[in-house]
Amino acid sequence: MDRRKFLKNTGWSFLGLAASGSLLGSCAAGSKEAKKIMPSASNLKMYWGDLHNHCNITYGHGDMRDAFEAAKGQLDFVSVTPHAMWPDIPGADDPRLKWVIDYHTGAFKRLREGGYEKYVKMTNEYYCCPIKLDNNKNSVLDC
Numbered sequence: 001m002d003r004r005k006f007l008k009n010t011g012w013s014f015l016g017l018a019a020s021g022s023l024l025g026s027c028a029a030g031s032k033e034a035k036k037i038m039p040s041a042s043n044l045k046m047y048w049g050d051l052h053n054h055c056n057i058t059y060g061h062g063d064m065r066d067a068f069e070a071a072k073g074q075l076d077f078v079s080v081t082p083h084a085m086w087p088d089i090p091g092a093d094d095p096r097l098k099w100v101i102d103y104h105t106g107a108f109k110r111l112r113e114g115g116y117e118k119y120v121k122m123t124n125e126y127y128c129c130p131i132k133l134d135n136n137k138n139s140v141l142d143c
Contacts, residue, residue: 049077058082 054060055067057080064080071078090097 047076049075049079051077051079051081053078053080054082055080
């Protein structure tokens with residue numbers, strides 16, 4: 001089953017995703033709309049889980065059974081996501097992917113050759129909490 005059929009068969013649609021997004025937008029903290037839509041936190045129970053777990057059926061490691069057994073001991077729910085195994089995903093030898101592979105291979109090569117500081121500088125300009133490089137030690141500055 002390809003991704004499109006999977007999404008259709010599970011009932012997910014862009015309309016459903018858009019509707020859920022519009023509901024969340026009205027749930028601003030302290031608003032009257034939030035109090036109408038959101039239940040009281042005192043009635044809620046916290047669950048712990050992992051929705052993005054890989055095993056050796058894709059590019060992860062370990063058996064799927066081991067992944068479930070490990071999760072059973074510490075999580076309330078788990079999902080093994082073999083998203084690299086859909087039959088409609090082309091292989092690395094597909095000529096349409098050459099530019100993607102070249103782009104990422106080149107970027108990682110530049111990082112290995114000393115482009116790390118430049119990357120951190122770009123990241124610091126984008127994110128709130130900058131990382132300061134001191135004598136090969138990273139320290140997060142206060143925001």
